[in-house]
Amino acid sequence: MHEFSLVKKEVEKALGKVAGKKVSRVKFLLGRMAHGNPQSIREAFKIAAAGTALSGAELEVVVVEPKVKCGGCGKVFNVDKEINLSCPHCNSKSNELVSGEECYIENIEIED
Ligand SMILES: [Zn+2]
Numbered sequence: 290m291h292e293f294s295l296v297k298k299e300v301e302k303a304l305g306k307v308a309g310k311k312v313s314r315v316k317f318l319l320g321r322m323a324h325g326n327p328q329s330i331r332e333a334f335k336i337a338a339a340g341t342a343l344s345g346a347e348l349e350v351v352v353v354e355p356k357v358k359c360g361g362c363g364k365v366f367n368v369d370k371e372i373n374l375s376c377p378h379c380n381s382k383s384n385e386l387v388s389g390e391e392c393y394i395e396n397i398e399i400e401d
Contacts, residue, residue: 292325292392296333299394304341307399312346314398320353320391327352330392346397355389 296317303315319330327350338344357374358365361381368374368389375382 292329293333293337295324295392296330297337299392300334300337300341300343303343303394303397307342307397309342311400312343312397313400314347314349314396315343315394316349316351316396318351318353318391318393318395320355320389322355322386322389323392325392343397351395353388353391356387357384358387359384 299317303312315334317330317334319325319327325333330350331348334343334348338346355368356365357368359376359379359381360383361376362379364376364378365387366377374384376384
C-alpha cells in the first residue's frame, strides 16, 4: 500500500505545523497520474490521523488533472493518460509533466 506511507508522511508534516491544535479541515491534492485514488487516500488518512490532532478533521481530496508544458512553445495543455503527445499548438514532442502527480496536503484549517 504505497499511498499509505505517503499519506502518513503528509499527516506527520501537518502535525508538526499545527503544534497540537485541533484541525477542522484538510485539503489533499491528488494528481490523476499519482498512485491511489480518493477512496484509498481517505482510508489511509483515517488510519494515519487516528489519535492525532488531525483525527476527525474533514478531508477534502481534490483530484488534479495532468498538464504538460511544451518544450517548444512553452504553452501548458491538458493531457489524458499519455504524456508523450505532440503539442497542439506547435507539434513539438518535447514536453514535461507540470501537474498530475500531486500527493500531498495542500492546506489545513485549524479550529478556533
Ligand atoms: Zn508547443
